[in-house]
Amino acid sequence: MNGFLAILLKELAHIRRDRGTILFAFVIPAVQLSIFGYAIDVTIENIPLVVFDLDGRQESRRLVEAFVNTRTFKVVERVTDSESLHRALNAGRAKAGLIVPADYSNRLLRGEQAQVQMLIDGSDSQIATTALNAANLLTINMSLGRAKIVAEQAQRAVSRDPAGRPVLPIEARPRLLYNPDLESSHFFVPGLIGIILQLVLLFLTSFSIVRERERGTLEQLFVTPVGRGGLLFGKLVPYACMAFGELCIVLTLMVAVFGVNINGSLLLLFSLSGIFIVTVLGLGLLISTIATTQLGALQMAFMVMLPSVLLSGFMFPRSEMPTIIYWVTFAIPATYYIEILRGVILRGADLVDLFPHFIGLCCCCAVILTLSLARFRKQLD
Amino acid sequence: MTDAVIQTHGLTRRFGKITAVSDVSFEVSRGAIFGLLGPNGSGKSTIIRMLCGVLRPTQGTGVVLGIDVSKNPEQVKRRIGYVSQKFSLYADLTVTENLDFYARIYGLSAIQLRERRGVVVALTGLEPYMDRLAGQLSGGWKQRLALACAMIHDPEVLFLDEPTAGIDPVARRELWDLLFELAGRGVTMLVTTHYMDEAERCTHVGYIYLAKLIALGRPEALKANADVTPANTQRYEIRCTNPAASLALARHIPEVRDATMFGDTLHVLLDTSLDPRELVRRIAPNDPKADVRPVEASLEDVFVLMSRAQARKLEQVRVT
Numbered sequence: 001m002n003g004f005l006a007i008l009l010k011e012l013a014h015i016r017r018d019r020g021t022i023l024f025a026f027v028i029p030a031v032q033l034s035i036f037g038y039a040i041d042v043t044i045e046n047i048p049l050v051v052f053d054l055d056g057r058q059e060s061r062r063l064v065e066a067f068v069n070t071r072t073f074k075v076v077e078r079v080t081d082s083e084s085l086h087r088a089l090n091a092g093r094a095k096a097g098l099i100v101p102a103d104y105s106n107r108l109l110r111g112e113q114a115q116v117q118m119l120i121d122g123s124d125s126q127i128a129t130t131a132l133n134a135a136n137l138l139t140i141n142m143s144l145g146r147a148k149i150v151a152e153q154a155q156r157a158v159s160r161d162p163a164g165r166p167v168l169p170i171e172a173r174p175r176l177l178y179n180p181d182l183e184s185s186h187f188f189v190p191g192l193i194g195i196i197l198q199l200v201l202l203f204l205t206s207f208s209i210v211r212e213r214e215r216g217t218l219e220q221l222f223v224t225p226v227g228r229g230g231l232l233f234g235k236l237v238p239y240a241c242m243a244f245g246e247l248c249i250v251l252t253l254m255v256a257v258f259g260v261n262i263n264g265s266l267l268l269l270f271s272l273s274g275i276f277i278v279t280v281l282g283l284g285l286l287i288s289t290i291a292t293t294q295l296g297a298l299q300m301a302f303m304v305m306l307p308s309v310l311l312s313g314f315m316f317p318r319s320e321m322p323t324i325i326y327w328v329t330f331a332i333p334a335t336y337y338i339e340i341l342r343g344v345i346l347r348g349a350d351l352v353d354l355f356p357h358f359i360g361l362c363c364c365c366a367v368i369l370t371l372s373l374a375r376f377r378k379q380l381d
Numbered sequence: 382m383t384d385a386v387i388q389t390h391g392l393t394r395r396f397g398k399i400t401a402v403s404d405v406s407f408e409v410s411r412g413a414i415f416g417l418l419g420p421n422g423s424g425k426s427t428i429i430r431m432l433c434g435v436l437r438p439t440q441g442t443g444v445v446l447g448i449d450v451s452k453n454p455e456q457v458k459r460r461i462g463y464v465s466q467k468f469s470l471y472a473d474l475t476v477t478e479n480l481d482f483y484a485r486i487y488g489l490s491a492i493q494l495r496e497r498r499g500v501v502v503a504l505t506g507l508e509p510y511m512d513r514l515a516g517q518l519s520g521g522w523k524q525r526l527a528l529a530c531a532m533i534h535d536p537e538v539l540f541l542d543e544p545t546a547g548i549d550p551v552a553r554r555e556l557w558d559l560l561f562e563l564a565g566r567g568v569t570m571l572v573t574t575h576y577m578d579e580a581e582r583c584t585h586v587g588y589i590y591l592a593k594l595i596a597l598g599r600p601e602a603l604k605a606n607a608d609v610t611p612a613n614t615q616r617y618e619i620r621c622t623n624p625a626a627s628l629a630l631a632r633h634i635p636e637v638r639d640a641t642m643f644g645d646t647l648h649v650l651l652d653t654s655l656d657p658r659e660l661v662r663r664i665a666p667n668d669p670k671a672d673v674r675p676v677e678a679s680l681e682d683v684f685v686l687m688s689r690a691q692a693r694k695l696e697q698v699r700v701t
Contacts, residue, residue: 006485009485010474014471219469220463223463225455225458225488378454379436380435
């Protein structure tokens with residue numbers, strides 16, 4: 001620990017002089033969280049719909065209204081020929097097309113099956129699936145509504161409620177826990193905190209060491225009796241402190257701006273965040289032992305960031321990934337940390353609930369620290 | 382030499398298949414200024430890095446202040462100072478902050494720090510620049526600051542890797558005056574350079590060529606070496622109006638062993654069988670200003686000769 005204080009004081013002087021570091025550590029994360037927190041929204045609404053209504057009478061108008069009322073669809077165009085309908089889909093102005101045949105009302109009145117055609121742009125599978133499900137559900141509900149009326153008139157129903165009205169024989173009563181309004185920001189913002197924390201910390205630490213290597217000041221330090229521990233701790237402790245400050249800022253933003261409350265223990269959240277911060281410091285150190293230039297460090301930091309964003313479960317559910325990739329996700333520290341963040345913040349989970357993730361994060365931390373400390377030597381070769 | 386402060390024995394360093402330093406042995410006694418010369422990439426910096434304990438020798442030993450650098454690098458580091466080739470202080474810290482930082486690194490107490498800072502600032506004359514950012518100093522002052530930082534813990538040995546590269550002649554001379562002052566105070570120095578005039582100022586010099594130490598000794602002893610000025614030859618300096626034309630002529634005269642331009646004069650190594658005045662008549666005909674006088678060999682002559690001899694030796698080895 002020889003020279004710890006000297007390095008620490010020097011590092012603080014660097015940070016004080018360099019506005020970029022302060023900006024990168026505190027302002028950028030806040031801005032990023034605000035922007036991405038709003039931008040990432042996975043609830044699909046207002047799918048643009050083009051309508052080709054050959055019938056045009058009350059029943060068909062009611063059908064189109066029902067589509068709009070789901071809020072899943074938004075009518076962007078009404079056309080009078082099938083050519084225009086296909087044009088709207090080809091041009092991408094509409095993602096779904098509804099064709100109501102001329103005999104729609106007649107058939108319903110005659111008690112025959114009326115058919116409407118749905119054309120869905122399948123290129124974005126998420127939008128297409130949503131449109132498909134919404135259309136199916138809508139027509140089933142409308143059909144059931146008509147069936148109920150018939151059942152009432154026929155004095156015969158499959159099942160009735162206590163008041164004697166015909167009802168569906170089976171009813172599911174779902175209750176949404178933790179995020180009853182299905183706000184996607186509630187799910188994404190806690191994960192985003194993990195990603196932003198890793199991004200900022202990884203770049204700051206790897207750069208701060210590689211910069212010294214590049215400028216030759218690290219060689220100058222190697223010639224002094226400064227201890228390896230003193231050198232490393234002196235360099236990393238200021239960044240760990242900055243990371244905690246940053247965490248406080250983004251958590252406050254999460255509560256104040258996005259209305260996501262922290263349901264679990266704050267102490268637990270900060271303790272586990274501490275392990276994650278140490279892990280990322282280790283990663284930054286590891287990068288700085290491999291890269292010799294700041295450009296090299298930048299490239300390597302990106303190589304680490306990409307899987308953390310795409311495979312950690314931050315964007316896509318890990319359970320949907322192919323088996324091999326699924327196993328890979330266990331090697332990513334952000335995987336555990338994002339689970340921990342979501343658990344503590346959304347579900348109020350305690351250490352017992354999070355134990356597997358806690359162990360996983362600790363393992364990542366131990367491996368990365370061992371590797372980076374073994375590689376970092378006070379030698380030039 | 383029992384008071385040797387730096388001793389190397391068969392010091393060798395390889396990087397993969399490349400041998401950067403090959404079997405280098407020398408000794409430097411207390412208070413000496415040992416100049417290590419050689420072209421770029423000849424291995425000078427590598428030798429310094431090994432002696433500073435930041436690069437492990439592949440073979441051989443380096444002993445500084447009686448401590449084996451490959452066995453106890455950390456012990457050596459406390460007692461040496463190092464000024465590296467390129468400016469490697471913190472450009473965004475002030476002169477004071479840089480000095481204080483190194484003082485703390487070496488574990489100086491607050492009182493020691495103030496005292497030592499006073500000493501090195503007085504020595505280097507940095508006083509007017511104390512609050513300036515190191516990055517804003519001129520080249521010469523940057524080197525003075527580097528020297529001040531390297532001296533803050535009062536080291537007994539100072540390693541300087543091309544300390545005068547890229548600074549102006551005035552600053553260069555002033556820096557050397559500083560080094561002499563330090564030597565007077567008993568600090569032992571190992572300096573690399575490729576300025577010949579700097580080499581002449583060293584108490585001892587070593588010349589590295591293709592990773593090998595091919596010349597070693599006091600400058601005057603090297604110049605007096607029989608190989609440099611062989612028997613029956615003499616070095617002359619010839620002053621004439623058109624030295625370039627004269628040089629071309631001189632190279633065709635069999636008695637001229639070697640001829641080079643030296644400023645606006647010619648330096649020739651001439652067999653005693655030819656009268657120098659006769660030579661002048663031949664290479665500078667009808668030149669009333671032409672003049673000749675005997676001179677001593679310069680260190681440059683020594684190194685040129687030895688490099689050629691070494692290259693020939695390597696060529697022979699390759700042939701056989």
